[in-house]
Amino acid sequence: MKIVVTVKQVPDPNSNLTLEADNTLSREKEVVLDPGDECGVEEALQLKEAHGGEVVLVSMGPERAKDAIRKGLSMGADRGILITDPQLAGADALLTARALAAAIKAENADLVICSTESYDGSTGMVPPMLAEMLGLPQLTIAKQVEVDGSNVKVHRQTADGYQVVEASTPALITVTAGIAEPRYASLKGIMAARSKEIKQVGLGELGIERGEPGETIEGLTDAEARKAGAIIEDDGTAVDRIIQVLAQAKVV
Amino acid sequence: MAKVWVYAEMSGGKLQSTALELMAKARELGEVEAIALGAGAKAAAETLGKHGAKVVHVNEDKAFDDFIAEPAADALAALHEKEKPDLLIFAFTPDSRDVAGRVAARLGKGLISNASDVVAKDGGFVAKVPYFGGAKVASMRANSKPAIVLVRPKSFEASEKGGSAEVKDLAVTIGEGSKRAKIVERIAEASEKVKLEDAKVVISGGRGMGGPDNFPLLEALANALGGAVGASRAVVDAGWVPYSMQVGQTGKSVRPGVYIAVGISGAMQHTVGMKASKVIIAINKDAEAPIMKMADLGVVGDALKIVPALTAAVKAKKG
Numbered sequence: 001m002k003i004v005v006t007v008k009q010v011p012d013p014n015s016n017l018t019l020e021a022d023n024t025l026s027r028e029k030e031v032v033l034d035p036g037d038e039c040g041v042e043e044a045l046q047l048k049e050a051h052g053g054e055v056v057l058v059s060m061g062p063e064r065a066k067d068a069i070r071k072g073l074s075m076g077a078d079r080g081i082l083i084t085d086p087q088l089a090g091a092d093a094l095l096t097a098r099a100l101a102a103a104i105k106a107e108n109a110d111l112v113i114c115s116t117e118s119y120d121g122s123t124g125m126v127p128p129m130l131a132e133m134l135g136l137p138q139l140t141i142a143k144q145v146e147v148d149g150s151n152v153k154v155h156r157q158t159a160d161g162y163q164v165v166e167a168s169t170p171a172l173i174t175v176t177a178g179i180a181e182p183r184y185a186s187l188k189g190i191m192a193a194r195s196k197e198i199k200q201v202g203l204g205e206l207g208i209e210r211g212e213p214g215e216t217i218e219g220l221t222d223a224e225a226r227k228a229g230a231i232i233e234d235d236g237t238a239v240d241r242i243i244q245v246l247a248q249a250k251v252v
Numbered sequence: 253m254a255k256v257w258v259y260a261e262m263s264g265g266k267l268q269s270t271a272l273e274l275m276a277k278a279r280e281l282g283e284v285e286a287i288a289l290g291a292g293a294k295a296a297a298e299t300l301g302k303h304g305a306k307v308v309h310v311n312e313d314k315a316f317d318d319f320i321a322e323p324a325a326d327a328l329a330a331l332h333e334k335e336k337p338d339l340l341i342f343a344f345t346p347d348s349r350d351v352a353g354r355v356a357a358r359l360g361k362g363l364i365s366n367a368s369d370v371v372a373k374d375g376g377f378v379a380k381v382p383y384f385g386g387a388k389v390a391s392m393r394a395n396s397k398p399a400i401v402l403v404r405p406k407s408f409e410a411s412e413k414g415g416s417a418e419v420k421d422l423a424v425t426i427g428e429g430s431k432r433a434k435i436v437e438r439i440a441e442a443s444e445k446v447k448l449e450d451a452k453v454v455i456s457g458g459r460g461m462g463g464p465d466n467f468p469l470l471e472a473l474a475n476a477l478g479g480a481v482g483a484s485r486a487v488v489d490a491g492w493v494p495y496s497m498q499v500g501q502t503g504k505s506v507r508p509g510v511y512i513a514v515g516i517s518g519a520m521q522h523t524v525g526m527k528a529s530k531v532i533i534a535i536n537k538d539a540e541a542p543i544m545k546m547a548d549l550g551v552v553g554d555a556l557k558i559v560p561a562l563t564a565a566v567k568a569k570k571g
Binding site: 035092093094097116117123124125126127128129130131132133137138139140141143156157158159160161162163164165166167168171176177178212213214215216217218219220221222223225226228229230231232233234238239240241242243245246247248249250251252 | 320321322325346349350351352353354356357358360361362363364365366378379382383384386387388389390391392393394395396402432433434435436437438439440441452453477478479488489490491494495496502504509510527530531532533535539544545546547548549550551552553554557558561562565566569570
């Protein structure tokens with residue numbers, strides 16, 4: 001079974017974000033493999049261990065996004081593809097999906113695994129776009145994945161539980177961060193990753209032109225901030241203060 | 253007048269409340285037509301009419317209920333081919349996201365997601381989107397026609413304005429090729445006493461709760477207050493509690509009378525989903541946590557001691 005996992009390098013969720021002059025998020029800070037994607041890689045590795053096959057990581061970003069791919073390779077993925085091109089700077093979801101689709105199509109994968117949404121953008125629009133462009137069914141928000149021959153079954157999270165969703169492969173799955181605890185890369189894994197292939201491709205090789213962006217930022221304003229109220233140290237009276245606030249709000 | 257479409261999400265035969273929220277905004281932006289697909293669509297059309305839809309396109313094919321996204325994308329694409337709307341609005345919910353992404357890709361159009369508002373401007377549409385950790389709001393102009401915008405739940409208040417819609421059958425044949433990701437079973441896990449989205453009081457826990465074993469403390473407080481328990485993405489990702497409890501950008505949006513954030517630092521991911529609450533109380537060990545800067549009352553202290561004491565005090569007060 002061949003599994004493609006989309007991976008993204010994102011600003012470390014534990015560091016503060018900054019803005020570039022053109023109002024795009026700065027990627028110059030500490031960057032890491034998206035924690036959600038780590039779970040996607042882990043799930044793919046577990047499926048490979050159970051069913052055999054190959055795990056290919058596909059990413060889009062500047063050259064240093066290779067570090068994110070390398071992280072996944074050190075966990076055990078087999079090889080990587082990095083789509084990198086100056087024209088992709090500030091790409092919107094549509095262009096991102098087009099570029100990823102072009103690179104993934106050539107792989108003829110049985111499964112494409114994406115995380116449900118990235119940690120930095122959190123909009124989750126690329127996976128359904130990608131599924132459409134690749135002509136695949138989409139099994140989204142999976143917290144559990146089972147593969148049996150050419151049948152794939154997921155537990156899809158819903159507001160009050162989950163749905164069991166089935167499809168035949170090839171298919172695209174989006175997984176939640178809770179699906180699998182990512183393994184630590186072993187020293188052996190880290191050494192092995194150094195010699196694994198990361199193929200670099202540009203938009204020209206993928207046969208894609210940038211086109212007009214689907215949306216343009218016209219301006220930024222400060223969000224309406226809530227005013228800070230009182231901040232108190234709990235010296236034993238905190239409960240009384242909270243009760244007062246609850247009473248004012250008429251809930252006690 | 254602009255031709256505005258609202259994708260009226262249906263689930264289990266019921267019109268979703270987000271559809272009516274979107275209607276309240278859509279009717280300010282132009283002439284509104286709604287699309288309702290699956291079981292109950294015809295009954296939903298009546299409600300959508302009362303909320304300002306001039307036309308409701310309906311189709312009750314079982315495929316819309318049984319298969320993820322593709323049948324709905326087929327229907328929207330077919331209707332778009334004939335009607336060419338100016339704006340297509342979806343709710344930023346899991347089911348609608350699945351459909352919107354496929355439709356946008358099929359039409360080759362960009363989309364703006366996670367918006368908190370949409371306005372008409374200079375003959376086009378501009379969406380407001382939380383940006384840069386929620387500290388900023390970006391005004392994003394949609395360059396495509398139709399403009400496709402996904403709006404966060406609870407961004408607008410639903411209100412009836414009277415009226416009735418013309419109901420039109422949406423003619424589309426759902427081919428076998430779109431019947432692929434099949435929902436074979438639906439399992440309800442949490443029998444929530446009070447629904448998180450509707451609760452008057454929400455008590456949410458984060459990493460500062462120390463572990464899943466301490467969440468019953470929050471449930472006890474919620475029970476005493478007649479509220480519901482929520483959680484931050486961090487603890488949902490860590491597997492402490494189910495996703496159904498997640499409040500935030502990728503979870504549920506809530507705007508209760510009182511929101512009590514316990515051991516939650518207040519990352520944008522979380523605050524986007526709760527900052528419209530009327531009163532916010534934060535309990536956290538860290539006085540510098542961002543949540544403290546937006547709370548009406550911030551208590552610096554040990555949540556594991558304060559919460560049980562508070563539960564006892566609430567019970568005593570209520571007698």
